[in-house]
Amino acid sequence: MSAQAHPRHGLDEVIHAPVRFSIMAALAMADKAEFSFVRDTVEVSDSVLSRQVSTLESAGYVKVTKGYVGKRPRTWLSLTRDGRGAFTAHVSALQAITAAAVPGQTQG
Amino acid sequence: MDHLQHGQREMDPQAALAHADRLGRRVTDRSRWYGRFLAVFGVAVMVITPLWGLLTGGTAAVVVNIAWVVFIIVISGYARRQPVAGRGMGRRYVLVIGAWAAIYAVVLGCGFALFPHNPAWWIPGGVAAAAPFYLGAYREHRR
Numbered sequence: 001m002s003a004q005a006h007p008r009h010g011l012d013e014v015i016h017a018p019v020r021f022s023i024m025a026a027l028a029m030a031d032k033a034e035f036s037f038v039r040d041t042v043e044v045s046d047s048v049l050s051r052q053v054s055t056l057e058s059a060g061y062v063k064v065t066k067g068y069v070g071k072r073p074r075t076w077l078s079l080t081r082d083g084r085g086a087f088t089a090h091v092s093a094l095q096a097i098t099a100a101a102v103p104g105q106t107q108g
Numbered sequence: 109m110d111h112l113q114h115g116q117r118e119m120d121p122q123a124a125l126a127h128a129d130r131l132g133r134r135v136t137d138r139s140r141w142y143g144r145f146l147a148v149f150g151v152a153v154m155v156i157t158p159l160w161g162l163l164t165g166g167t168a169a170v171v172v173n174i175a176w177v178v179f180i181i182v183i184s185g186y187a188r189r190q191p192v193a194g195r196g197m198g199r200r201y202v203l204v205i206g207a208w209a210a211i212y213a214v215v216l217g218c219g220f221a222l223f224p225h226n227p228a229w230w231i232p233g234g235v236a237a238a239a240p241f242y243l244g245a246y247r248e249h250r251r
Contacts, residue, residue, distance in 0.1 A: 025128035
């Protein structure tokens, strides 16, 4: 991105969708989180979360791990290194857009 | 949650950032179990470590062993049931366990060789062995 480019060009199209952004934001603060916890935190249904996680997984941003606690199956979600980097860059772009919109502040 | 109600449409950057902060706080709050886990682990280490050196007889050793194994099973089960592992928790846990293992080895090694049944060694030794857990719990509390 050139120095003159608008910060919106730094937004990640995969992360930009609100539900996917929320999933990434939740996972950014965790080493890993259980599927049901992310579902409740983001306030979506199982099917919506599954679909959006599949998109993020295909992009290489989220890792899905399945296992058991006792006899109960569990699914864990975590950000990959690429996912964490992409989310950090996306948040930086959002901050730059917000700063550019405030009079008296200049965009980076 | 306002921008979520817009499905997959564009969202306001400022609202998105505020929303990300709220989600992050919710995740952080749900990962606070780890501080309680370390504090309880510290209490167990502080109590059980001196028992190794102060109690005599085969029965006492068996009781302490069983108590330790039961404790590990219960607290491991508690940790496995938690829905969130906070950011960096795994790395911090390795540091705590590593520090504990080093101190524990010194307390037990020197204690059995040089200070058998000496409370002046074993009680402070228990406190020292528990210190990494308390420091870890304190750090989690401050996060």
